[in-house]
Amino acid sequence: MTALAEPTSPSREEIRAWMERARRRRRMRQSGLALLMLSPSLVIFAVFVFYPFFRNFQLAFYRTPPFPGLPKQWAGVDQITDVLGSAAFRNSVWVTVKFAVLTVPVGIALGLVLAVLAHQRLRGITVYRTIFSSTVATSVAVASVVFLTLLNPQIGLVNYYLGREGAQSLLQDPTWALPMVALVTIWQNLGFTFILMSAALQAIPDEMLEAAEVDGAGPTRRFLRVTIPLLSPTIFFAFVVGTISAWQAFGQIDLLTQGGPGGSHGATNTLTYFVFTDFFERQNEGTAAVLSIALFFIVLGLTLLQLRYFERRVHYER
Amino acid sequence: MSADTSALDSAVSDVATQVSDPVQERRIRATRRRHRIGVVLRYTLLTVLAGIVLFPVYMTVVNSLLPADVIVARPPTLWPEVREWNHYATAWTDGHLGLYLRTSIIVTAIITVGQVATSILAAYAFTFLDFPFRRTIFVVFLATLMVPFEVTIITNFQTISDLNWLNSYQGLAVPFLATGFGAFLLRQSFLTLPRSLEEAARLDGYGHWRFLARVVVPLSRPAIGALAVFSFLLAWNQYLWPLLIADDEQYRTVQVGLKQLSQSNLAEFPITFAGTILAALPLLILLLVFSKQLVRGLTAGAVKG
Known part of the structure; x- marks a missing residue:
């Protein structure tokens, strides 16, 4: 319209300058709205994520006084090397690694087996699918108390049927405590793993399996050569997610063993539980901060692994 | 067949x-x-x-x-001949399950609504608005995914304590009102909406708020539903944080209440187990009713771990 009124059309530079001005104006106008929309999240993150995260690094350099009220003492890196070099820290890392090894591969294998078995056209299969996914409705606390029906020394079935009547619970046995906590964890996560694996199985096109069948591949071969490779991204993903959550395991340990048997060198004293007891029972925020930082870097490594996989998958889908 | x-x-x-x-x-x-x-x-x-x-x-x-004397009898009873259904009523009242469930429902509702709301707002800003440092701020959001909550409990406990929020709903809920994961998930969903929608809305005289409420949110319902399910599960199943900051009966969530119940003496164990079943029921019912959304929420949510 304006073009009609003007004798000469504006030059390219003029148009560009005009558009640039418009863009800047829009940006200015939208900045206020953006700030309004982002600030709720940013305030929460600043107060409850970044501030406590960075404060760990400050706390790590000071020794916590034996009695509250006394001044904190600068310790430099001494406290960090003390904690990281301590037998209790090495024990908790080792316990958590063992816990991850006990829970993750077995959990994934079981979830996969159930998903494959439930992935067939049979009447009433939805009932089985619901049952296999049902443990997703249990929290860590529910799962832990449910397993007391089996593991409690007086009323549990395990001691009775193993002929250990009157003996202590397996949860108090240094050899068996961690495998039992792992068992509860596997059971509690089974529903989730099953759902994850089922979703991945359903995404496999039937034609692929049929083609393999036409080529003369039997069920075992089809499973190993077609299904497993196609599921490998999901399996890897479940592996990383499971390993990260093993490092964050807390509830089942607090409810079943309190890190024991064996005190601060306990057979189930995982790293997160160690952080908790160091801060809340021994009230030592300095050493607890060092432990938190260690936990952060371990989980960070695992998260980066997961993100790399995720990037690849997104790329692949495009 | x-x-x-x-x-x-x-x-x-x-x-x-x-x-x-x-x-x-x-x-x-x-x-x-x-x-x-x-x-x-x-x-x-x-x-x-x-x-x-x-x-x-x-x-x-x-x-x-089982009656209290039967539960400790050996051999163990595998089928209850006498069924004491009143244990469920006892768990509800004397076991405080009613109270614990109430707290859990309130806190979970606050966290779920809060996370969905803050995530929608942040995702909208990242998708539809142009402002300085947009990329940097988005990276800050993603960075929060790298910090597990367990790593921040020391200072967060002290902050909540300094605010005088120990044993309160706000103490239980406020640290979780925002989530980088939710903003990320919804941004991914918002990005799939065609740009022409925005232009059409603009021509119809929609401002940003109206466009958000009338177009973006309704069209992104599946992703928002998945986020809601994910937030709900996370909030409902929380154990460590409520254990730390709420030891008052009034503000004890179901999960921590189960710890209390599991430490009762043997004779009261039937009530402990009745309470456990009551504690698991809400999620089980939701699982049966919303199984499709649950699957979507879990498979999407598992990205965070």
């Missing part, structure tokens, strides 16, 4: 009636029998596995119904 099996069965019997050759007939019968045996075997295997998965829950229900 299902479509697949019955089709095969009838196809086999069709052929069987047409064929008169006795050798072939026998072969066809054998195939059919093998097929039937296969089906029976599959059902047996599925049922045994389902039994194993459910067994701990079954024993919890059995134990919740």
